[in-house]
Amino acid sequence: MREYLFVLMFAAAVTYLLTPVVRTLAIRFGALTPVRDRDVHAVPTPRLGGTAIFLGFATAVLVASHLPFLSSVSQDSTDLRAVLLGGGLVCLLGVADDIWGLDAVTKLAGQVLAAGVMAAQGVQLLSLPIFGVTYLPTPVMVTITVLLVVVTMNAVNFVDGLDGLAAGIVGIAAIGFFAYAYSISKDYSANGVFSIASLVAVALIGCCVGFLPHNFNPARIFMGDSGSMLLGLLLSAATISLIGNVDPSTVSAQSAGRLPSYLLYAFPVLMPVAVLVVPLLDLVLAIVRRTRAGRRPWHPDAEHLHHQLLSLGHSHTGAVVVLYVWTALVAWGAAALALLPVVWALALASALLALASVLTIRGPRAGRPVQRL
Numbered sequence: 001m002r003e004y005l006f007v008l009m010f011a012a013a014v015t016y017l018l019t020p021v022v023r024t025l026a027i028r029f030g031a032l033t034p035v036r037d038r039d040v041h042a043v044p045t046p047r048l049g050g051t052a053i054f055l056g057f058a059t060a061v062l063v064a065s066h067l068p069f070l071s072s073v074s075q076d077s078t079d080l081r082a083v084l085l086g087g088g089l090v091c092l093l094g095v096a097d098d099i100w101g102l103d104a105v106t107k108l109a110g111q112v113l114a115a116g117v118m119a120a121q122g123v124q125l126l127s128l129p130i131f132g133v134t135y136l137p138t139p140v141m142v143t144i145t146v147l148l149v150v151v152t153m154n155a156v157n158f159v160d161g162l163d164g165l166a167a168g169i170v171g172i173a174a175i176g177f178f179a180y181a182y183s184i185s186k187d188y189s190a191n192g193v194f195s196i197a198s199l200v201a202v203a204l205i206g207c208c209v210g211f212l213p214h215n216f217n218p219a220r221i222f223m224g225d226s227g228s229m230l231l232g233l234l235l236s237a238a239t240i241s242l243i244g245n246v247d248p249s250t251v252s253a254q255s256a257g258r259l260p261s262y263l264l265y266a267f268p269v270l271m272p273v274a275v276l277v278v279p280l281l282d283l284v285l286a287i288v289r290r291t292r293a294g295r296r297p298w299h300p301d302a303e304h305l306h307h308q309l310l311s312l313g314h315s316h317t318g319a320v321v322v323l324y325v326w327t328a329l330v331a332w333g334a335a336a337l338a339l340l341p342v343v344w345a346l347a348l349a350s351a352l353l354a355l356a357s358v359l360t361i362r363g364p365r366a367g368r369p370v371q372r373l
Helices: 002-029 049-064 068-075 079-100 104-120 138-159 165-185 193-215 224-243 248-254 267-275 277-292 305-311 316-339 342-365
Strands: none
Touching: 002 049, 002 068, 002 193, 049 079, 049 193, 049 224, 079 104, 079 193, 079 224, 104 138, 104 224, 138 165, 138 224, 138 277, 165 193, 165 224, 165 267, 165 277, 165 316, 193 224, 267 277, 267 316, 277 305, 277 316, 305 316, 316 342
16 A cells, blocks of 8 residues: 555646646647636636646656565566557647637547557456356447447546536546455456556546645646546546456455345446546437437537536535535545445545535535526
């Protein structure tokens, strides 16, 4: 655990120190987010923050390769190199979009390319923990892998609409995922696969922690597509390492006595879904909403979950905190159910549910005027 904590702190420090440098470069190259009808910021703001996040992640992985335990994990696997390659490609794609602006089809093609390269280099689903362990033809598994990565990238991209929102949600989700993956990795012998998932998750947490002080309201820099797509790719890479390389029956046996076996049996699938609930829900609602209105699914609007909270009267920061707590409820609640006695897990979930409900319902009643979009 000490090495994981060191990686987290190192990723946070590098990201924090590099972000002001990236901000200066963004201003110099004119990579500024203009004020649009659907936005809530009042002045043009530098973006390209994703490059600082990528550099923080890459250097943290490099440091991990020189630590006693994590070095043996990283050197025996090509997964980390694949994640770095895929992350580098999608970050470059985002930089191009942040500076010059790319159409939706070009961005989608670039996302598929980055996900495909990562899958081809080893980060792909080898099996599905359904009805035990289900093996499908390799082309099918690669296609499912690429689809999962692309959906996650776009889900995080869609939710990146308020200062600190995407980085906070992904960081909170990654904490829950890390707790689950690390707990399993202590007992589950699968050639370090869970340690790879844990390493990616903990470095991702560090990057989010390091970026948030610059990005929280009022933001001095946005992560841009170079950051939101990168966070989605890294989170999906960690979950793929867990989903595709585990026998659910083994996890159930190790966790016996906490939840009924039929529930624990499904956790390798449910946990990755749980950590992505908020961005995935926002993505699905946006697609349905736009399709029903006769618009293209990727056509932007001002009706995302965070926009709805603002329209109810929440402050900018208040809306972000509400979505933080709902993310923690699902991600941490799911992890707690798998790792803690049921009574303690339900107590934690109940406390988070009560807090989320109070913040959502009573937050707008604190005398603040309703914000018009």
